[in-house]
Amino acid sequence: MISYPTLKKEATIGVTAPSSGVQEALHDMFRLAIERMSSRGFNVVTGDTAWTQDKAKSAPSRNRAEEFNEMMRNEEIDAIIPPWGGELLIEVLQDIDFSSIKNKWLLGYSDISALMLAITLKTGIATAHGTNFVDLRGEYWDETTAMWQEVLSTKPGGTVIQHSSPQYQKEWKHGEPAPCVFDLTEETEWKTVGDNPVKLEGRLLGGCIDILRHLVGTDYGDVAAFREEHIPSEPVIWFLENCDMNATDLRRSLVQMKYAGWFENCSGILFGRSDANAPVGNYTAEDVYQAMADELGIPIVYDIDCGHMPPQVTFINGAHAIVDVADGKGTVEQRFV
Template sequence: MIKYPFLEKGATIGVTAPSSGVDEELHNMFKQSCERMEKEGYKVVCGETVWTQEKAKSSSAQKRANEFNNMMQDENIDLIIPPWGGELLIEILEELDFEKLNKKWILGYSDTSLLLLLAITLKTGIATAHGTNIIDLRGEFSDETTAMWQKVLSTEIGNSITQYSSDKYQKEWQHSNPSPCVFHLTEETQWKTISTDKVKIRGRLLGGCIDIIRHLIGTPFGNVHEFRKNHIENEPVIWYFENCDLTTTDLRRSLVQMKLAGWFENCSGILFGRSDANHPVEDYFIEDVYTELSNELQIPIIYDIDCGHLPPQITLINGALAEVKAENGKGTILQHFKE
């Protein structure tokens, strides 16, 4: 059974940095995000870890874990959104108190939340949300794709919600050239497929930043077999991945390792987000990686979807039952909040 949190109006957002905090020169930019959320009717509570950054992390593993545990157990905090990603969230996993985590949304992507998101859903069956982080919600308005995070997290158990592929995406970050919606959406979005032009996939969503979540393999925090058995009655799984930094060969190694670890058993399809990584090695291109994987697993693959470090992002719920369609460069994701 999957346990879905629910986002109420006027909710209190807890901001903690289980990976990277915010450098001092960027404090004002982060404060804009908090002010924007307060104008939207939310309350914002920031932990101490948000304001510090040293040696590639916000603070010690114990302090980061303690702050996260406390926010998850605090009944006055309704959801948690880290400021952004980072590098070393994995250090805190063994310090998390999974048995005492209250049912509340965690929203984010990259290291800070994706490793945390997948591990929590696999261990507890609590649904978690892959999508925007709070630093990217500081604009005067959000694009239609990003703005859906509120509606998605306010979906009631038993109901469904549909999201659509974006019209345009951002090719590169321009923090020195701020825009009213934060992102500079200049490139045409094209969802692409392997093997057939029209694809339809149904299954339970699981995934995240592949650079990070691959490190869960072989640990107590990445037991996909137990998750299938205990929480989704062995229903098919749709995996979604986004690649932050991996070359094509490193991505291929990671996917083969996942296959050997049994992560792709009863997998109905795989979604890959847009990436400015995927750098070819010799004549081995990203399309080769996707084609080989599709042929080996005999499943459809959709790629360049709205997911990851080239925003905007669709809000994907780990554990939700999804129907994904792609045709003529466009796509839809219908998520059912089925227990």
């Protein structure tokens, strides 16, 4: 059984940085995000770690974990949204108090996805893979990003439907910010191996494969125990996005996950768009997707709205999902059951 938090109106958002904080040169951008969220009716509480950054992290790992634990225990904080991802989230996992995790949303992506997946696997509490806090600083939100609020406000037992974006951002232009933050210029096309329509059903699990692969074989990545306790006999749909890996590193990571049993009773894999996936020789990401489809005998969908080429569909770790993909478009129905 999965437990689903519910985002209430005028919620208090805790912003803490279990990975990277915001360096001083970008504090104005961070303040703008706080102002925009406040103007939308949210109360924003920031931790000390959100304002600092040194040696590839916001603070020493113990400090980061303690601040996260405090915000999680704090009954006045309704949801936690880190400023963004980073590099060294994995250091904090040993000091996270999983026994005190409350039924409140944690929303983020990139490096944060290791903490989100670990929480869902260890506790059965749903977590939300989607936008980060700093990218909510726009004058308005594009229609795909904006769904984060509706998704997180869905009550247990409810259903929420999202659609693939009309356009996506090819590259970041921080010096030329758009009113909605993202520069959406490229036509979105969700693709499938074999170019056939695909319909998947199962429990969602996933995040940034660059860091999730490092949970394999650890207490924080015990997929088998989660399945047995929380979703017995139910298939899983994995959603994965690649931040920095080339094609062969992606392949090695997926094979490791396969060897660890992560893809047992898997109904399909969704891969996000990526500006990584560099080919090695003539070996491409598309070759990786084909290999996974052949070896696992499951549908593979790629270039979906997930990851470092926004906007993003908000995927809920643990939710029951039905994913339909045809003619370059996708629909994701999530049921909080």
